[in-house]
Amino acid sequence: MSGAMRTVTVVGASLAGLYAALALRDEGYDGRLVIVGDEHHRPYDRPPLSKEFLTGALTADRLALADAEEIAGLDAEWLLGTRAAALDTADRSVVLESGRRLTTDGVVLATGAAPRRLPGRPPEGPPSGVHTLRTLDDAAALREALSRGQARVVVIGAGFIGAEVASSCATMGHRVTVVEAAPQPLLPQLGQEMAEACAALHTDHGVTLLTGTGVSGLHADTRGNVAWVELADGRYLPADVVVVGVGVRPNTDWLEGSGLALDDGVVCDRGGATSVPGVVAAGDVARTDGTRSEHWTSATQQPTVAVRNLLAGTTIETHTGLPYFWSDQYGVRVQFAGRRAPGDTVRLAEGSPEDRSFLAVYERDGVPTAALAMNRPRPFMRMRKELTRAGGLAAV
Known part of the structure; x- marks a missing residue:
């Protein structure tokens, strides 16, 4: 199917969108590449926004995810500050808010998520501040x-x-x-x-x-x-x-009526393929196996698999990465990996929560399922690799 694809449109100039565009070129796609983003910025790193950028330790120019050479190498048409309004699967086009139609052979949905608002807010919106x-x-x-x-x-x-x-x-x-x-x-x-x-x-x-x-x-x-x-x-x-900061909701409103299966995200298989041929999803907006992964690692891994399947015209590969996320709070690095279930027990493997430095392992019937660490990066990474091997998962 890749040979028939003359135009691929990536909707979402996000981390996942950028990685999808890079993957397309890495996989040998040399056709027209269009990247639509509702922000005026090219893809940037979001994790520092709540940390180094907020405190002033990092400036906006340091957030860019790709340098000028990488951007030029994509040979892409960037439509920034442009919101997608609809996906017309009948004539294979992305409809922009301006009314312009982008006829396309393949679509990568990487529109991410938006912050949830407080319920019951007044019609005039929240106060200033x-x-x-x-x-x-x-x-x-x-x-x-x-x-x-x-x-x-x-x-x-x-x-x-x-x-x-x-x-x-x-x-x-x-x-x-x-x-x-x-x-x-x-x-x-x-x-x-x-x-x-x-x-x-x-x-x-x-x-x-x-x-x-x-x-x-x-x-x-x-x-x-x-x-x-x-x-x-x-x-x-x-x-x-x-x-x-009460969570996020996937940006799927514009996809209503498109024929895509939507359920707290774009429903897709483990390879990112949706219910509509020629359309794949990756990142925060993708719902796979009944869940969405709203973390940086997934947004960098899912697009490569989704793009391969898009170009192949069928699911030839699945994403099997172990869920992983981290957070920096009060000078403490918090790391978590795995799939904890409510009935799992937790065992302190080393260190002490009171010292804010420890590794804890979640277990089910004596088998490790997940790990949490504070300021124990090396032991955590060893445990993360063990979890990956134990689950028969691809390394992440």
């Missing part, structure tokens, strides 16, 4: 808000992005409160004991952590700036800056 953090522009706006002097910062959501933002704000000298609806941060991912260890990172550094309560409202002062966060339990928190 309320931020989400997903894009470079989001991070620049938040950094500017934090540069005006010491602020009372309320972070809603204690997932990895929320925790990293809280860490950065505390490092910058702001007064930080983190609000988490669950009894502990990251409880579904890590289980009770290890979630408590992550929660302790906040209190170690003077950050107030409020768990077991949600947010029922955001209130502005007379100038329209956020002033109070109303909690579901009736408490009010004074705030100058609010950061909402």
